[in-house]
Amino acid sequence: MPELVFESVPEPMSKAVSELLIERQGHDGRGIAHNKGKTIFVEGALAGETVSARITKSHRRFDDAICQSILTPSPDRIEPSCEYYDRCGGCGLQHLSIMRQRDVKRDALVDQLERLGRLSDIPLQEALTGDEWGYRRKARLGVKWNRKDELIIGFREKGSAHLVALTHCAVLHPELSALLPSLYELIPVLESRKTIGHLELAYSDQGCALVVRHLKGLSHNDQLAWLTWAEAHHVQLYWQQGEADSLVYAEWQDGKVIRRDGLEIQPLSYQLNGLELAFLPNDFVQVNPDINQKMVQQALEWLQPKAGDVVLDLFAGFGNFSLPLAQKVSSVTGVEGEQNLVERARSNAKLNGMENAFFEVADLSEPFKGLPWAKTRYNVVLLDPPRTGAQKICEQIAVFGAKRVLYVSCNPSTLARDTAILAEQGYQLVKAGIMDMFPQTTHVESMALFERRNKKSSRQKKLGFKK
Template identity: 30%
Template sequence: MTAQGKMVTLDVTDLAFDGKSVAHLDGKVVFLKGGLPGETVEAEIVRSKPRYDQGVVRRIIKKSELRIDARCSHFEHCGGCTWQDLKYEQQLSYKQKQVADCLERLGGFDTVEVKEIMGVDDPFWYRNKMEFSFHVAEDESMCLGLHERGHFDRIFDLEKCYLQSELSNEIVAWVRQFVTSHNIPAYDVKTHDGYMRFLVIRQGVRTDQTMVNLVTNLGAFPSSEMLVEHMTGAFPQITTIIHNQTGKLSNVAVGEIEDVLYGPGYIEEKLFDCRFRIRANSFFQTNSLQAERLYGVAFDMLQPEPTDRVLDLYCGAGTIGILLADRVDRVVGVELVEDAVTAARENAALNGIENISFHQGHVRDYLKSQRNGEEKFSALIIDPPRAGLHPKAVKRIIEMQPEKLLYISCNPSTFARDAKSFGQAGYDLPAVQPVDMFPHTMHIELVGRFFRN
């Protein structure tokens, strides 16, 4: 008989990969929204499937020793953080365990060493970029903030977020006040009327430069000169202000028409000895300090040599290749997004790097085009999106037989799937190194080096 709709008492035993907690009911797994290991909870079963049930914790009967008070007053309903109420050391150990579970369950590996996950020094204030949405509430009032957990179309008015910086919180409050007092209407995602869509704040944590990017519906920004004068008067730390217009219905904070209202139109960030120019729409790792650790580990594993020819697949704005270029013979980066490739070329020039080139297009197509290519690569670096590698890309990489194969992943389950294919083709994976880029969230980054045997 289905348990759907029932209220049940459950003991939470584990945390699942997607931020849910795990319990068992009559021998069946239950994935729960809410709850921490060691807790007894009263939960409602909201969905019953043949192999598992889904539930929502309605009341905690016995609290876990791992539970702490979340610092943020918005935590209960904000879609940003999942585990602010779990001690940071425990977040790390669950992430580490999830990597080991994925490798074993999905990759069939039982001998890969999962090195101790690299945590951050301060699990707050780590983001260099945040997107805030404007919204028309049910009572027609305007709010500016973040998404409610589980609701793509509901935004709450943000008072304070602990993930970016105090300056970012102050800018949010200031922009909300400016827009309200000048009667500039917020965009309504349902009717597509209105003007203000997003406020994006980017900060160079090593350079103290700050970008404010206002993303709106189509049309010139009303009183933009006054906005710039007042905003830079209130916040001299702001180094550039951008206006992006978009007429697209999709709810993404990217514009088709960009006007620089103030400053150079970009900020810079430093990683190791290189400078990177970050524009409003270009990709950059969101946690600068931890990105250095991730890349540091990746380069230690890769062991680059002056004769290496490196293929940097899914290269984004070219960060990895640019940081590596002076230690190898040559780097080719491949990236789908045109803006990212433009940024990559600009950043290579900015750092005086000449032995790097970038190719814009699908990795799969590039690999196909190289089938009879002249270029032989001794080292491949792969850093794909969460979906991991396309089977044809895996096949082609195996055919290329690179001596050094380094895989950076933001999804241990697709990493385990792809690693299994490399393993079957004769590559050994002695160890992986998880790195925590996003404390309080369920996201896990890891890096592994495959050795051809």
Template identity: 30%
Template structure:
């Protein structure tokens, strides 16, 4: 994820300071101390000395940029990616993988001690995989240059485009369509109505979504059909949709529709169960590590005995595999289309110990029927904002075990406090390095209800 910042309002350049760096923080910034100040600088790593210039400061905490590396670490990796100095996608590629993973783990420990007063032991497990060729889903931005369109990724701290022909992190199939996509978008009559492009390398065919700000015309649709046939892909478009039942035509919505390819060949496999999806569907980007994560989560459920609630379930990434161990599983998500698709998948597979419900877990949901039932185990995998309301609900409902999956340690540390207050103990935790070459990390936290009275 690209991080934006506001530069200092001062027009006077700050004097450079020489700092030696010893650690990495959870944002991937090098940390060093000098003259009573603590400096946080991107693009450096432990063991390096550099001249740095202040960007902004709060007391003795200074965010800075480096102007010159005086002493580079012997461990620094010279990345052979031609976009490494511009693209914001994997900005930690110069740090050795084991060092980066360890820094993420140590950063989590510091954060939980500070925010949740929990002194974490070493993780019970950590899972990692290849750092290149792993990413099966991505979004390309589109920009024009001299009346020609290009796909690519945004530059670090900028809306400018890095034009890419090949990305080391993407799967081979996604890389294979970058150049054909460039040709396709430049052939459109309505080039000025394009938004972005998403790719999903499913376990079946490659899915591609093209965003339009205007309803797709017939000529451009024919070009998409020909493209899909040539590349053996499934292509959908997102375009404005006007519901004839709504009188006020200003109330347009967006709708995704498949325009080319066989949608039945677009699917992901979760715990051996085939889940049909759309090119826009959210899936865990690292196929191999997602399998490892599913195995971990399922191992915390008692076979044939536990009833399980899966919050923020999406298409059922955890829900479906859990049916093989749990007595019953209920999945809940806000996106109606995903829930309806999940129900259809369950029906097609003949799975009778599963159900799916639609609910906004950030708004009042506590009086819904599914929420009044009792569960032995709860699994939840919220977005980056965490699950404040759902956590408070569970803390009072008191299932015997809560398995919290998080890609945001800060939100997870906040939510953990609420569970600890209500007699839950963080009995086990581990990390999945789902996003190598970046500062991001996926965590699994296991909370068990302690058998003592408040």
């Protein structure tokens, strides 16, 4: 097989390493090698390959490097299908076969649970998988003008704050990707072309939606131009000048621009477990609808909820887990830190006639002792925290008396840290597995189920925990 060579420009002051054996894949997708007793993280290299690399940054204990050529390729290496792969920072694993991508993510979860969670014999379950491409229903694209006064719409470059100009994106839902060329035609003719900050695309059961984040007020001519474009492309259009609560839905009515603010905003929605969940295009929403359906179904299968269960859903969003659970249990209390999402969750409960789902606002990074919802005893606790995890919650979780805890994670290291804390609280990991929410990227989503051990821990005794 001929030597594979990457086109790249050596950075000033960097140095070459002529031959490196890549021993394994790192959690961030980079190949890991050693040279003269020092660890080297090589971008673009795969486990088992022999490569030449160029050191881009040197640290005391390790070096960062870029793969320059592949002397012995891995059988798992494939040709990236996206023309922007070499520059765009969005999908860094395209050179690795999809099966091996999932192996890397599984290994990352196991490694963190073993090292930080202090576990062995991880009870791994089968991964949740779906389409490799066209899966993403939501994305934020930057809008810039370069020195040649050329419009750039896209994601950030690898290791840079600069944008890559995209005319299509293979991981976006095809209907969203198809909008990009028309935006390159529209924006340059606007009066506000230089004051548009970013564009937020979303896909729902109602079709495509676009949020235009603009730094100054839009002129009447620009409003008409955006609405004409939206009508031609069957897009729900929203404008946003300030913070999230400044979102405005706009449409034509009797030849005039109608702006609907606040509670009159037109929602998007998707179907889940026979429910309709409404959201706005700037809300946090699980971006992979297929995996989201499978994830919620797996949560229900693992938890086996019963009619008499009382459930606490922390970091509840607008009810993605709460409402499907409420179909099967006595009651669900969802707690979320963002007021707008709590209002959306309450609205979704009303929309679906769910009278046993209740939602509260609370900062879950702060102590919750004394808050009304925290005084109830729960059979089940579900956690779906951000990347920082749920350390404070896990340190106090025994007070709820739950028999089962389901943890949905977007960061294996904080899940592993919190797993060790849950063990101290008397909970044992009984199931864990990855969910390939973001194919072609290094992001690792996972789910873990914990059950309360019969034997009380010293921490439980201190808290007065009872079976």
